[in-house]
Amino acid sequence: MPGKCNICGKVLRSGSDDAIRAHQRESESCRAKIGDSKESQDIKALEARVTRLIEDGRRLGTVGCSFEESERNARERKEAEDALKAARRHSKAEKKEVKKLARDSMSAANWTQALLKGDERFTKADDSIETRLAQHTVGLQTSASFRLKREEVEGEVVAKRAREEESARQTALAAEMKKKARKIKHEKMQRSMLSFDEYA
Known part of the structure; x- marks a missing residue:
């Protein structure tokens, strides 16, 4: 018994659900109008x-x-x-x-x-103070030990930020020094090209 595709409207030889699905899956001409x-x-x-x-x-x-x-x-x-x-x-x-x-x-x-x-999302870890504190304070703890651990974690975070800022400042300073050295070298080369009495 013939069937009809409900997408493109083509009349098929077989009206079985498998034949219609195969037509819709494999036919390049089966497109909605x-x-x-x-x-x-x-x-x-x-x-x-x-x-x-x-x-x-x-x-x-x-x-x-x-x-x-x-x-x-x-x-x-x-x-x-x-x-x-x-x-x-x-x-x-x-x-x-x-x-x-x-x-x-x-x-x-x-x-x-x-x-x-x-x-x-499973490999990325949040590096916030709360996450690190939760990792270090697993299980039952006294309030004093929790407070000490919190201060320790906060101190580590502050120290890490200070190290990063110092590193960034050192990198910027080194780049500035390199730029000044390049500028001095360039000026020296320009002066040597302009002065005639040195070579006379």
């Missing part, structure tokens, strides 16, 4: 409006009309054409986005990347 979307209906309505305004303009030109009517028709036609262009541009951009999304979703590299990103 674009003409049924609301967006294409809007574009068709805009095209019909532009066509009607062009016909009205031709009729006004042959029958004779006032200058204001002619100007109004030209203005409405221009607005309708601009709206049609914008709708087509938007439709084209959306279609490109959908195709890109479909291409990316079927990419094995994208799947692998998504899996690796999912695993990253």
Whole structure:
């Protein structure tokens, strides 16, 4: 008994669910019809409006009309054409986005990347004071030992920040010294090129 695909509307030899699913999975021509979307209906309505305004303009030109009517028709036609262009541009951009999304979703590299990103959340550890304190104070503890451990962890964090700031300051100072040395060397070379009495 023949069947019909509910996506593309093609009549198939077999009406079994397996045959229909195989057709939808393997056929390149099994695509939903674009003409049924609301967006294409809007574009068709805009095209019909532009066509009607062009016909009205031709009729006004042959029958004779006032200058204001002619100007109004030209203005409405221009607005309708601009709206049609914008709708087509938007439709084209959306279609490109959908195709890109479909291409990316079927990419094995994208799947692998998504899996690796999912695993990253388990390997990344938050390095905040609360996280470190929770790691160091597992189990039952007295309030005094908890307070001591908290002060120790906060001291470590403050010391680490101070070391990082000092390292950044030292790096900036070294870069500044290197820049000054380069500038002095460049000035010395420029002076040697300009002074004639040294070589005479």
